[in-house]
Amino acid sequence: MKKFIKLFTKDEIFGKVKCYMVSVEWQKRGLPHCHLLFWLERKIQPDEIDNFIVAELPNQQNDQILYDIVTKNMVHSPCGEHNLTAPCMKNGICTKKVPSTFRQRYPNRR
Numbered sequence: 001m002k003k004f005i006k007l008f009t010k011d012e013i014f015g016k017v018k019c020y021m022v023s024v025e026w027q028k029r030g031l032p033h034c035h036l037l038f039w040l041e042r043k044i045q046p047d048e049i050d051n052f053i054v055a056e057l058p059n060q061q062n063d064q065i066l067y068d069i070v071t072k073n074m075v076h077s078p079c080g081e082h083n084l085t086a087p088c089m090k091n092g093i094c095t096k097k098v099p100s101t102f103r104q105r106y107p108n109r110r
Contacts, residue, residue, distance in 0.1 A: 015040050015042050017041070018041050020038045057071065080098075
């Protein structure tokens with residue numbers, strides 16, 4: 001976590017950080033997780049978001065292990081008419097709202 005915070009505070013990957021807050025919590029089974037909030041000196045504009053957030057699969061030839069982990073755990077498997085027994089299905093409808101319409105920019109999930 002310290003290295004991650006350093007990316008923001010020292011390396012300034014999103015610009016100069018005005019201040020930040022960290023909260024570490026433990027879940028019921030004892031696994032920790034953290035919430036981080038960074039205030040930047042300069043506001044990031046909506047048209048800049050796509051410069052920072054991307055969703056790409058790891059290169060399978062360069063890192064087979066990471067590729068396998070991502071495709072197994074982070075990619076929504078076929079559901080709907082293709083797989084009515086998928087874990088996301090409830091009453092014949094995907095609870096994750098897949099498939100969604102393709103967008104050239106970041107998704108609007110509200």
